[in-house]
Every structure is written in structure tokens, then in C-alpha cells.
Amino acid sequence: MLKLKSTLTAGMLAVGSLAFAWSPAGDHISSPWADKVDPANPLPEYPRPVMERQNWVNLNGLWDYSILPTGDPAPQSYQGEILVPFAVESSLSGVGKTVGKDNNLWYHREFTVPSSWKGQNVMLNFGAVDYKADVYVNDIKVAEHIGGFVPFSVDITPYLKQGKQSLVVKVWDPTDAGYQGIGKQISKPNGIWYTPVTGIWQTVWMEPVAANHIEAVNTVPDIDNGTLTVDVPLSAPAAGSVIEVIALDGGKTVATAKTTPAFPAVLSIADAKLWSPDSPFLYDMEVNLYENGKKIDSVKSYAAMRKISTRRDENGVMRMQLNNKDLFQYGPLDQGYWPDGLYTAPTDEALLYDIKKTKDWGFNMIRKHMKVEPARWYTHCDREGILVWQDMPRINKGPKWVTFRWFDDTPWYPSEAAEANFRHEWKEIMDFCRPYPSIVVWTPFNEAWGQFKTKEISDWTKAYDPSRLVNSSSGGNHIPGAGEIVDIHHYPNPTLSFYDGNNVTVLGEFGGLGLPLEGHLWQNDKNWGYVKYENAGQLTDEYVKLIDEFMPLVKRGYSAGVYTQTTDVEGEVNGIMTYDRKVMKMDEKRLHDANQRLVHSLDNNK
Secondary structure, eight states: OOOOOSSSSSTTEEEEEEEEEEEOOOOOOOOOGGGGHHHHSSSSSSSGGGGSSSEEEEOOEEEEEEEETTTTTSSSSSSSEEEEEEESSTTTTTOOOOOOTTEEEEEEEEOOOOOGGTTTTTEEEEOESSSEEEEEEEEEEEEEOOOSSSSSEEOOGGGSSOOEEEEEEEEOGGGGOOBBHHHTBBBSSSTTBBBBOOOOOOOOOOOOOOOSOOOOOEEEEEETTTTEEEEBBBBBBBBBBEEEEEEEEEEEEEEEEOOOOOOOOOEOOOOOBBBSSSOOEEEEEEEEEEETTTEEEEEEEOOBOOOOEEEEEETTTTTEEEEEEOOOEEEEEEEETTTBBTTSSSSSSHHHHHHHHHTTTTTTTEEEESSSOOOHHHHHHHHOEEEEEEEEBBBOOEEEOOOOTTTTTTTOOOOOOHHHHHHHHHHHHHHHTTOOOEEEEOOEEETTTOOOOOHHHHHHHOOOOEESOOOOOEEEEOTTTSSSSSEEEEESSSSOOOOOTSEEEEEEEEOOOOOOTTTSSSSSSOOOOOOSSSHHHHHHHHHHHHHHHHHHHHHHTTEEEEEESSOOOTTOOOOSSSSOOOOOOOOOOOOHHHHHHHHHTTOOOO
């Protein structure tokens, strides 16, 4: 494939001397940002702000693609172009086709390495590829990654040649015919189950690094002792390696620490500015790597001083605390789907929009449901001041699962392969999400979907990251001693149907009030909500009534709530916004005021 060059008209591209039009596929509704997608430069922002390098090249754009049976070899010619990083089923990919378990999706493009990178190693980075990705550079297999929600990287330096390089990616994604994490995806979408996502759905980029370089920046704040612990894993730690971490406030250095690869850096931050939804202050950080006195790598990052914990109040109720103060956490269930990009927001402005609207509506939290977002989404939450509860996307149950019994997960056995895959994907998701201070709760299971060995998984999750709370199973089987949160689901109205005095009690899902709006629907029939209303006034009235019902339940034991949901999604019409984000379905001021009553319901708790 020849190098892409932009031409004069927005929807046109030139390949060599040949011009062709790119356009979205299908006839579904689209968001206001779909028209802002530049096919010559989609999603141009640096994709990993929590660990940012100065030099990089974005590989998003039009690639060749083919869909072929799984037994077929790599194509010699391709069926058309696909706009990366939009999944092949999406409108914005320009393809809009289903792949399925019996086919592979093949990608191809050519690229060149900047001459200024000579003498450095070249890392090829993928934000996320769903599900199994095999990567080839110049016809040599250089990487294989399993798991559709997290980034992976490969050093391609040994496989480069002079001039143009060939990059091929083969993807296999069985969706619900396999046993991987799929979240809400299903091969035949209906009801609460949505269109599958196959292939590259986050930014692809490359950057130059030293052979020994920084691989991650993980921070753990301790506000009680005024310290910030920074763990900096290296690709090839060696004798003579020194890591330097500098914390800054408005460009002014407030703390510095140096360490070897064997130990984390510990910074003392006196009179720290604490991060909260009302004041989401972030310290800038510079992380430098020296080898025998010479700086060989440097990244920009950030950190927050905040604490998430629990305590028993004077009435004996276990409460969530932020920064040692009771805080009622309240937010929407957020599926992260888009009518035009499916898993992928059309632009970074669109990605930020839902978060900002959530704050505008008076919420202080988002439950990220059955999906993991791109890194920039979590950075936006960090900067805007939104607490995040992070789900593990549902795994398909695999071939050997047995019948479920309520309040007992002992007979709930996955196949060995399904269990191994769950553990692999959950660890990778936690590793990816760890640097983001907005994340305060891990949720490994939801509503008994693939729930197994609940206490063992919850204990492992807490041991792997003691700095956050564990919600063992949102709305699923409550197993005594598993996790720190009892999570009840009840639609449409809030009710306290179960209580465990040893844990924090939360209403992990409620509401689901529906309002279908003609002209903003994914499909013309089979649209549903838990309850349907006829106009915004009715919907708002009923929502406020739900909050009125919720308020007395806070004193009785609830410490958080999750309303379903941020937007309509495909056949679901129970969003606060329409799926295309063009219509706000409630009176925004009344929504904000009701939510703020709930958010501040524990302000006087001593």
C-alpha cells in the first residue's frame, strides 16, 4: 500500500495518483462528531498521556483489509480499505461487516521510520485489538496478543529494513462462540446485548526508545504519611540504571526522589493538595532513566494524592470514604458505546463529552460497565474529577459450565481454558488501569455472569492492588468474606433488599427509565427500557421521585448508587441522553439538583 496523502476535499483521499472517497458505512444514526472525523488523520492525539514521550508517529488512517476463512493464508491482494482505529463492524470503519468465528480479519499498511530515529529502538504500540492479534513486520511474525481490551507493544527494531516497511495484522475474534472477555458483545445483538467489535479499535503508533526504557509509571499515594510511591518497571534493568522522579506543581518542583530498578521511588509531599471530584488536582511528574550517568529515557506523567477507604460510622454502618471523609458516590452506568464507532469514540472531543456531561448532571462517579476504555478516557476522568468503578468485561461461559445456584458459587465451574483466560485478562486490565487515580473500585464479576471462585478472585484482586476497594460481584452472588462491598441491583426503584453489616452496601444498578425518541433510535422497533415514558417532563418527574425514594435509604445503609444509564445503547432507550448524544432526555437542572442532594447526603456524617 502506498503512502496516504490528504487532498483538498474532506472525504477524499489520494493513494499515489488514484483518488477515492471514504465514507461511513450503513444507515444507522450517528453522533455530532462523526462529521469531524478526518480520514487522513483520525484520532491524532497522543494515546497514553499518563506516560508520554515527545517523539512518536501515529499510524491511524486507511489500511488495506480482507475478511477470509480461518484456514486461508495471508491475502496477496486486499478487498478494500478500512479506517483504523474503528472496528470493522462500525460505520466509521467504512466497512460495516461482521467477521465471526470462522473468519480472520487481515490488515495491511506500509510505513517508514523517521531517519532521526537512527540508533534507537522502535516500539510498535497497539491501544487495543479485539481479540487475538498476530502481528507481522516485513513478513516476520513479531508479536501475538490475546485479549481485546488492553494495549500491547513490541520492539520491531531487529525486523526493520531500509526504506518502506510492511505491517500486517491478523485478527481472530469468536465473540460469544469463545470464552474470552466480551462484555456486552454478542453475535446476534438483541435487548441488552450489542453489536460485536472485531479488530483494531484503538490507536496504533510507534515511538523511539533506548534498549533499556521505561515500561510503566504506577503511583500509590499515602495521604496519611504525605508520601507518593512511584513504581517504574524497566524493559531491561541493569547495573548502573538510576530512576529519577520529579513531582511538580505549576512547573515548580515539590519533591524529587532517585532509586535503582530494585526499589520504587518514594517522594515526600508536604501539605499535599488532595484530589477529589470537587478539586481534581494533579501533580505533574517527570520520570527520567539514567544509565551510567547518561539520560537514556524520559516520560511525562502525573499523579494524584487521594485515598479510598472504608470506615464504620457512629450508627454502625460501613461507609466509603474519600480522603478520610464520608462521601456518597453516585454515578451512571456507562457502557461506552457509540452509534458510529461502537467501542471507539469518533474524536477525543466526543470521548471527553460524556464525562463532562456526567459532571454537569451532578454525578461524582461513573461505573464503567463491561468495557475498558482507551487511556485518554481515564486521563479525562482524572482531570475532570470523576471517580471510576472499573468492571471486568463478562467472559463467555465456555464449554463446561454447570447450573447456577443462588448464593452459592461452588458449582459454578468454568473450563480450565476459560478460567485461565479470565485470570490473564483481568490481570492485564488491572495492570493497564493502575496508574489512573480516578479508579477507586475493582469489580471482577457482574450479576453472576461467569462468576466463579468469588472469594479467591476477590482476595487476589485486593492483594494485587490494596490501594482500591473490591466489589466482588455487582448484583450477583453475595459470598460472605469476598470483597468489601455488597452490591444490590433493583429496577426500577431503589430498595434495600439485603444488608451485610460487615461490608459497604451499594445499589449497583437501578432506574432504567426509558424514553424512545423518533429520529434518534438505532432501530425502529424492539426498543425497550425497564419502564417507558412519553416525554421529558414525565421522565424527569419519575427520576426525581426515584431520588426521593433513595434519600432515606442512605441513612439505613446505602453508601453509593449507580443509575442506568448515561446514554441509550442500540435497542436500549433508558439513557439520560439519546444514543447519538443529540438530545438530553431530562430537564438538566432538575437532574443536577436531585443528584447533588444524593451526592451530599453524607456531608454531615461524623
